[in-house]
Amino acid sequence: MQQLSTWLVGFPGLIWSVDIPRSRLRVFNQWPFPGLDAPRLLKDAPFRKKTVRREDYPLLVEFWDMLGARLPAAVSFHVNGVASPLIIQGWPGPDELYYGLLKEAFLPATYASGGFPGTCQMHLGGAGYPVFAFDAATGAILTANEAAGTLFGAGASLAKGGFFLADIVPGGRTGPLREAGEKALEEDVWAGTLTFGNAQGSTFRAKVRLTPCGGGGAVRVALLNIPDSGGAAVTLRTEDDGFDGVPLREGLERLYARHAGELDGLMFSDIRSARGRVVVHGVGPAFRNLDWGAVHAYEGTIAQDIERFGLHSLTVDETLDSIKTIDWVLFTPHGVRSYFAKPFYGPSGLHAVLILASLKPGTFGPDAERRFADIMYPFESLVASWRKTSAGDAEGKGNRSSS
Secondary structure, eight states, X not given: OHHHHHHHHHOSEEEXXXXXXXXXXXXXXXXXXXXXXXXXXXXXXXXXXXXXOTTTHHHHHHHHHHHHTTOOEEEEXXXXXXXXXXXXXXXXXXXXXXXXXXXXXXXOTTOXXXXXXXXXXXXXXXXXXXXXXXXXXXXXXXXXXXXXXXXXXXXXXXXXXXXXXXXXXXXXXXXXXXXXXXXXXXXXXXXXXXXXXXXXXXXXXXXXXXXEOSSTTEEEEEEEEOOOTTOOOOOOOOOOTTXXXXXXXXXXXXXXXXXXXXXXXXEEEEEEGGGTEEEEEEESGGGTTSOTTEEEESTTSHHHHHHHHTOSOEEXXXXXXXXXXXXXXXXXXXXXXXXXXXXXXXXXXXXXXXXXEESSTTOOOTTHHHHTHHHHHHHHHHHHHHHHSHHHHHHHHHHHTTO
């Protein structure tokens, strides 16, 4: 153990691990690299986007895709103001952990993930899930991996040209996919839900992430969640529970009041993944200064992790150790240090998440759902009632048109 400790102290880079379902980072050593807060680069996505050269940022987005899929990956990139490139490399370990290192990259500048200098940076064939790239201007499919070819019934031919988005989107309704591609080119990443057609002629909706790749208007599409056909959706309860017709803010405040001594905030996240965003409504001291109905990108949210990993619930013990974007743009600015999140489903899938927040780390243990069970069913009823009312519809429409 003494030899290992000595090796860690002297290692010329940062050694880290991520608990994937909890999105929690752990670092094993210190690495003082001039001009860079290395642990923050791994944890804080907004900081990462601001720090990394724009042309390299999509590489790191794709690296995080591979991390979430528990696949080995490596990417070299540059940070602003630093001449030498860096390399981040990771590999899956036991117990849903992912290990990695971050260090200077003594490699040719053309090096990309997996050692391929390819046009779309991340080697498509290395991903176990469907990935393809298309030209945003023409809709032509430029390349695809084997999983995408199988899914869309084109086999290896999908990667060889001659196919267009209209061949994999039912009814030729390619507008949403192309619009998402344009947003990805403008904003470096877009995540949400889109519709496709499979080899059996059926349509399905999948969670996707789009990133620019290789320059020249090419867009990489990764299908991260493909639902099993015929899966039954869990529907929200519609029993009254005393919340039928209650305004949303009043209802959330009543639910918060039940545990005001244990919580610092309660939040309803309205999931709109088809539009690539979530809309949040919070009550309690922690969210006193939060705009009612604030809109956030779906990318990097609690909902995205819940859907990607099929989680029954999600507990974050310390937001300052989190790698989720939403924790750094929504929770840490309001002083939230830990939270418990519970998903709720309707006929179209996940559409609501209840979040219980604390200003102290480690507030929620494995018994959180039992401790706050008296909130769960009333929350379902409140949301169901809100969605049925004209006020809820008007509020939802207002939020939908806000971006």
